Amino acid sequence: MNEDLFIKYYDNDLTDEEKKLFEISLHQNENLMKAYSNFVDKQNKLKELTKINVNTAYFNNMPVKIHQKLSKEKKKFIIKSTAVGLSFSVLVIFFISIYNYNSISNNTNMPIINRSIESTKVNNSNTGNFITNLNSNSRTKTNKVQSPKFVTYNAIEDEDIELSENDIDEFIDQTQSIKILKSGK
Amino acid sequence: MIENLNDFELVQLFINEKNEQAFNLIVKRYQENIYWHCRRMLGNHIDADEVTQEVLITIYKKLHTFKYESKLGTWIYTITSNLVLNYIRRKKIKSFLGFDDLTQDIKDNTDIIQDLDDKLKLEKLNNILKTLPEKQRQIFILRNFDELSYEEISQITNTSVGALKASYHHAQKKIMELMKNE
Numbered sequence: 256m257n258e259d260l261f262i263k264y265y266d267n268d269l270t271d272e273e274k275k276l277f278e279i280s281l282h283q284n285e286n287l288m289k290a291y292s293n294f295v296d297k298q299n300k301l302k303e304l305t306k307i308n309v310n311t312a313y314f315n316n317m318p319v320k321i322h323q324k325l326s327k328e329k330k331k332f333i334i335k336s337t338a339v340g341l342s343f344s345v346l347v348i349f350f351i352s353i354y355n356y357n358s359i360s361n362n363t364n365m366p367i368i369n370r371s372i373e374s375t376k377v378n379n380s381n382t383g384n385f386i387t388n389l390n391s392n393s394r395t396k397t398n399k400v401q402s403p404k405f406v407t408y409n410a411i412e413d414e415d416i417e418l419s420e421n422d423i424d425e426f427i428d429q430t431q432s433i434k435i436l437k438s439g440k
Numbered sequence: 441m442i443e444n445l446n447d448f449e450l451v452q453l454f455i456n457e458k459n460e461q462a463f464n465l466i467v468k469r470y471q472e473n474i475y476w477h478c479r480r481m482l483g484n485h486i487d488a489d490e491v492t493q494e495v496l497i498t499i500y501k502k503l504h505t506f507k508y509e510s511k512l513g514t515w516i517y518t519i520t521s522n523l524v525l526n527y528i529r530r531k532k533i534k535s536f537l538g539f540d541d542l543t544q545d546i547k548d549n550t551d552i553i554q555d556l557d558d559k560l561k562l563e564k565l566n567n568i569l570k571t572l573p574e575k576q577r578q579i580f581i582l583r584n585f586d587e588l589s590y591e592e593i594s595q596i597t598n599t600s601v602g603a604l605k606a607s608y609h610h611a612q613k614k615i616m617e618l619m620k621n622e
Contacts, residue, residue, distance in 0.1 A: 262612045266583075268605060297619040304565040305476075305585055307558040317471050318464040321496045328497070 257287065261294045447512035455504050463503070467496055470513065473586060474520050480581045481524045481574075483566040485551040491527050495520050510595055517588065518596045521578055528574055568618050572611050579604055580611040 263269050264277050281288050442461055445453065447469070453462040474495050479488035498519050506515055553559050569577050575597075582593045583604075590601045590608075597604070 258613060258616065259609065262609050266608070266612075294616065297616055300619060301565075301568075301584070301615065304561045304568075307553055307562060308555055310552040310554060313552040314468075314471055314475070317492075317496070318467045321467060321493060321500065322460070324493060324497060325500060 257290055261291055265294065265298060448508055451503060451506055451512060463500060466499070470516050471496065474516065477517070477520050477581060477586060478524055480565070480569060480585060481577060482527065483570065487527065491523055495523050498523065514592050514595055517582065517586070521596050525574060525578070568615055571614060571618060576607050576611045579607045583608050
């Protein structure tokens with residue numbers, strides 16, 4: 256119980272009134288005074304343990320040490336960020352190449368159109384310049400004459416790419432006029 | 441003269457003008473307090489040195505976040521206390537996982553205390569402080585050796601003054617009990 260009071264008094268944690276009362280009882284009670292002196296002795300012994308001589312060079316060199324460490328950290332940071340940047344760029348290039356490769360191989364329209372153009376060209380050369388297209392896949396079911404000029408359009412038509420009626424009519428008109436020219440009528 | 445500037449002026453000089461001299465002066469003013477707080481908390485020079493350097497580097501990097509609402513010393517003690525407690529936690533995890541460092545032999549040779557009597561004194565103090573749990577040890581050291589007020593310790597540890605007093609008195613009682621045998 257006394258120890259709590261000693262600690263509080265020593266720690267200056269008593270109110271003014273409590274402090275006065277404690278001091279009065281200290282003066283009146285010899286045993287209490289002895290116990291308190293003993294407590295203060297222990298406190299002083301404890302503080303004595305902290306009075307130590309040290310090598311001052313350690314503290315004198317501290318700012319230099321800190322600056323060296325900081326510059327090392329900066330270098331490390333630069334190396335790390337360069338490495339991260341490089342690896343990121345490599346990854347980006349890698350993904351772009353994969354994307355390009357996929358988009359080329361997935362683009363199937365182009366080869367089919369090209370194939371159709373080729374086959375139409377072959378037909379043209381076999382049967383002369385004028386061929387009636389009887390392609391059953393044709394939605395228009397219209398006989399169309401193929402000239403080199405319209406080979407590409409026919410090829411597109413074969414692949415179910417929509418052409419307007421006007422376009423088709425135009426083709427037929429042109430084909431007929433060519434036929435007339437050819438027959439000399 | 442830069443030496444005559446107070447802490448706040450030094451901080452401003454460092455932040456606004458990147459004056460390294462100002463930072464060096466802050467280091468000189470506080471390095472011993474930081475080191476001894478770490479040393480008493482950790483019990484050896486190697487660990488104390490590591491954490492002291494960590495604290496000073498953190499101060500260098502974070503000084504621009506200092507808000508001038510408390511003393512610079514209180515702000516520095518807050519960083520120190522947090523880093524010390526983190527270090528103790530890391531060490532506990534390492535030792536739990538079996539990654540204990542084998543630097544015990546180096547510890548004695550690199551110590552900044554060369555006098556044998558002083559070494560014995562410090563060993564005695566360490567043995568006493570070791571008996572306290574970390575949080576209680578921290579409060580006891582801040583109050584008893586660093587001589588900070590309860591209000592300052594309250595800011596540093598983010599604990600109420602009442603709880604601090606209770607914890608400090610508890611620690612005092614334990615230590616007085618241990619000192620009986622001395």
